[in-house]
Amino acid sequence: MIKAAEHLDHESGNGHGQAPEVHPVRVRILRQDVAGGESYWERYEVPHEPNMNVISVLQKIAALARTRDGRRVAPVAWDCSCLEEVCGSCTMLINGRTRMACSALVDKLLAEDPVEIEIRPMSKFPVVRDLVVDRRRLFRSLERVKAWVPVDDSYDHGPGPRISPEQQQDAYPLAECISCGCCLEACPQFTKIELSRGDAESEADFEARRRQAFDANFVGPHAISQAMLFNAHPTGGMIADERLEALTSKGGIQMCGNAQNCVAVCPKRIPLTRSIARAGRAATVWAIKKLFDR
Amino acid sequence: MPGVVAAGPPPILPKVSACDGDRRVPTAACSTPRKPPVSESSFLERNQFLIYRLFSLSGLIPVGAFLVVHLLTNASVLGGAASFQSRVDMIHSLGPLLVPVEVAFIFLPLAFHAAVGFLIVANGLPNVGSYPYVGNVRYTLQRVTGMIAAAFIVWHVLQLHWLGTPVGGGQFDPHYASSSAAVAIRPLWVTALYAVGVLSVVFHFANGLWTLGITWGIWTSPAAMRRANAVSVVVGLVLAAAGLGALGGLRTLDVDQARATERWMEEQREQRLPPSGETSTVQPTSTTGKGE
Numbered sequence: 001m002i003k004a005a006e007h008l009d010h011e012s013g014n015g016h017g018q019a020p021e022v023h024p025v026r027v028r029i030l031r032q033d034v035a036g037g038e039s040y041w042e043r044y045e046v047p048h049e050p051n052m053n054v055i056s057v058l059q060k061i062a063a064l065a066r067t068r069d070g071r072r073v074a075p076v077a078w079d080c081s082c083l084e085e086v087c088g089s090c091t092m093l094i095n096g097r098t099r100m101a102c103s104a105l106v107d108k109l110l111a112e113d114p115v116e117i118e119i120r121p122m123s124k125f126p127v128v129r130d131l132v133v134d135r136r137r138l139f140r141s142l143e144r145v146k147a148w149v150p151v152d153d154s155y156d157h158g159p160g161p162r163i164s165p166e167q168q169q170d171a172y173p174l175a176e177c178i179s180c181g182c183c184l185e186a187c188p189q190f191t192k193i194e195l196s197r198g199d200a201e202s203e204a205d206f207e208a209r210r211r212q213a214f215d216a217n218f219v220g221p222h223a224i225s226q227a228m229l230f231n232a233h234p235t236g237g238m239i240a241d242e243r244l245e246a247l248t249s250k251g252g253i254q255m256c257g258n259a260q261n262c263v264a265v266c267p268k269r270i271p272l273t274r275s276i277a278r279a280g281r282a283a284t285v286w287a288i289k290k291l292f293d294r
Numbered sequence: 295m296p297g298v299v300a301a302g303p304p305p306i307l308p309k310v311s312a313c314d315g316d317r318r319v320p321t322a323a324c325s326t327p328r329k330p331p332v333s334e335s336s337f338l339e340r341n342q343f344l345i346y347r348l349f350s351l352s353g354l355i356p357v358g359a360f361l362v363v364h365l366l367t368n369a370s371v372l373g374g375a376a377s378f379q380s381r382v383d384m385i386h387s388l389g390p391l392l393v394p395v396e397v398a399f400i401f402l403p404l405a406f407h408a409a410v411g412f413l414i415v416a417n418g419l420p421n422v423g424s425y426p427y428v429g430n431v432r433y434t435l436q437r438v439t440g441m442i443a444a445a446f447i448v449w450h451v452l453q454l455h456w457l458g459t460p461v462g463g464g465q466f467d468p469h470y471a472s473s474s475a476a477v478a479i480r481p482l483w484v485t486a487l488y489a490v491g492v493l494s495v496v497f498h499f500a501n502g503l504w505t506l507g508i509t510w511g512i513w514t515s516p517a518a519m520r521r522a523n524a525v526s527v528v529v530g531l532v533l534a535a536a537g538l539g540a541l542g543g544l545r546t547l548d549v550d551q552a553r554a555t556e557r558w559m560e561e562q563r564e565q566r567l568p569p570s571g572e573t574s575t576v577q578p579t580s581t582t583g584k585g586e
C-alpha cells in the first residue's frame with residue numbers, strides 16, 4: 001500500500017524535481033480521417049510516467065491534440081473499454097505486433113524500440129477512423145459457426161446435463177476468448193475484406209453483398225475454437241453437426257495453413273491450434289459420415 | 295469470463311430456426327427462399343473442403359510416397375551401379391504399363407497438388423517479418439519450398455525423363471542408369487541445383503507431414519504435435535541423407551566401369567536370363583562399378 005502511495009506521489013509529478021530524468025515518450029501513429037481514405041503518419045510526444053500503457057499515452061495525446069512539432073490536430077480516435085484485457089476492443093498494431101493497447105506497457109515497448117513507439121490500426125479490418133476498425137466480420141464468423149447454446153424458449157426444461165470437472169477444465173480456456181481479433185490479425189491466411197457501397201446499391205443489398213464476402217472467406221481461428229467449445233458442451237453439442245457443416249463449407253477450417261501465429265499472439269493464451277486440430281479431426285469424421293450416411 | 299455457457303459473443307441472440315438472424319439474407323436451409331441478391335457459388339467453391347483435403351492427401355499419397363521410394367531408390371547408387379541398375383530394371387519391367395502408371399500415380403496427382411498449392415500460395419499473406427515465430431517461418435518455407443519444388447521438378451523431368459527429349463533433355467537412359475545420370479549431373483552447377491531442389495522437396499514433404507497430421511486431426515494436443523514434429527524431423531533427415539547421398543554417389547561414380555557393368559547386365563537381359571538379383575552373383579567383373 002505504501003508503495004502504491006509512493007507511486008501516486010511520484011506520478012503526480014508536482015514539480016518537486018526528485019523524479020529521475022526520463023525522456024518524454026515519442027509515438028508515431030498511422031492516422032486515417034475517413035473509411036477508405038488515405039492514411040498518414042503523425043508524431044507525438046507525451047511526458048513519461050511510471051506504469052504507462054498505450055491507452056494512457058493515447059489519452060494524453062487526445063488531451064494535447066498537438067503533434068510533436070506543435071501543430072494542432074483533431075484528437076486521435078481509438079476504441080477501448082475495460083482497460084483490463086477483458087473486453088477485447090483495444091486491439092492495435094503496436095511496434096508492428098498485434099496486441100491489446102490496455103495491457104501494452106510503455107516501458108516494455110521502449111525496451112523493444114527506445115526511440116519511438118509505433119501504433120497502427122489493425123490491418124485485417126477496414127479502418128473506420130484512425131485506430132478504430134470495423135470488426136463486424138469477426139462477429140459474423142461467430143454467427144457462421146453458431147457459437148452459442150441453442151435454448152431459445154421460456155419453458156422450464158429442468159436442469160441441464162452435468163458437466164464433469166475434466167470437461168470444464170478442458171473447456172474453460174476456450175471460454176476465455178475476448179473476441180479481440182489478435183489471432184485474425186496475425187493469421188497469414190486471414191486477409192482483409194474491405195468493400196464500399198456502390199452508388200446505385202441499397203443499404204440492404206450492400207449488407208447482403210458484404211455478408212456474402214464474409215461468408216465465402218476464412219472464418220478464422222477464434223470461430224473454429226468457439227465451435228469446438230460449444231460442440232464439447234452437452235447442450236451446445238446438440239447442433240454440433242450444423243457447426244461442422246459450417247466449418248467444412250467455403251472459407252472453413254480448410255483455409256488454415258498451420259502457421260500457428262494465432263496461438264502465439266492470443267492475449268488469453270487460448271490453445272487455438274489444439275482447437276484447430278480437433279476441428280480438423282471432427283471435420284474428417286464428419287465428411288466421411290456425410291459420404292456414407294447419405 | 296466465468297462459466298462455460300456464458301462464453302462467446304454477447305450480442306448474438308440464439309436461434310434454433312434454420313433461418314439466420316438476418317432475414318434479408320436467405321440461406322440454403324431457410325424455408326422461405328428468396329431471390330439471392332448476390333451471385334451463386336461455383337462447383338469449386340462448394341467443394342472447397344473436399345478439394346483441400348484431396349490436396350493434402352495427394353501430398354502424402356501418392357506424391358509423397360513416390361518421393362520416398364524415388365529418393366531411396368536413387369540412394370542405392372551408393373551400393374554401386376549394379377544395385378541401382380537392378381532397381382531401375384525392376385521399375386521398367388512394367389513395360390508398356392509404366393507410362394499410364396507414371397501419369398496416373400505421379401504426374402496427375404502432382405499437377406493437382408501443385409495447382410491447388412499455387413492457389414493457396416496466392417491467397418496467403420506471409421508475415422514472418424512481423425511475427426518471426428518458428429511455426430510462421432515453417433509456414434513461409436512450406437510455400438517457398440513448394441514453389442522451388444515445382445520449378446525443380448519441371449526442370450528435373452525435362453532433363454532426365456524421356457519426355458524432355460524434344461527439348462534436348464531426356465538424358466537418363468534406363469539401361470545405363472547410373473552412368474547416364476552421373477554424366478547428366480556432373481557439372482557442378484547442376485549438382486548444386488539438384489542439392490537445392492532435393493533439400494527443398496524434402497523439407498516440404500517432412501514439414502508437410504507434420505501439418506498434414508494437424509489438418510486431418512491426427513495429432514491435436516501441443517505435446518502430440520511436438521512428438522509428431524520429432525518424427526517429421528527424423529523423416530526429413532533420413533530423406534535428405536538419401537537424396538544428398540545419391541548425388542554424392544553419382545559424383546564419385548567411375549562412369550566407364552559403371553557403363554561396363556550396365557552393358558553386361560543388359561546383355562544378360564537380352565539373353566533372357568532372369569534379370570536383377572541373380573545376375574549380379576555370377577557377374578564376372580566388379581559389381582560395384584565404383585571408383586577405387
Ligand code: HEM
Nearest residue numbers: 257350353354357358408411412440441444502505506509
Ligand atoms: C515433391 C512434390 C511434393 C510433395 C511430396 C508435397 C507434399 C506435401 C504435403 C505432404 C503437404 C502437407 C499437406 C497438409 O498440410 O495437409 C504439402 C503442403 C503444401 N504443398 Fe506440397 N508437395 C509437393 C509439391 C508441391 C508443389 C509443386 C507445390 C506448388 C507450389 C506445393 C505446394 C504446397 C503448399 C502451398 C502446401 C501447404 C498447404 C497448407 O498448409 O495449407 N507442393 N505438400
Ligand code: SF4
Nearest residue numbers: 187256257259260262
Ligand atoms: S494456425 Fe491456421 S488459423 Fe492459426 S494463424 Fe496459422 S493459418 Fe491462421
Ligand code: SF4
Nearest residue numbers: 177178180181183266
Ligand atoms: S482466440 Fe484469442 S486472439 Fe483470438 S479473438 Fe479470442 S482472445 Fe483474441
Ligand code: FES
Nearest residue numbers: 081083087088102
Ligand atoms: S480495453 Fe478492454 S481489452 Fe483493452
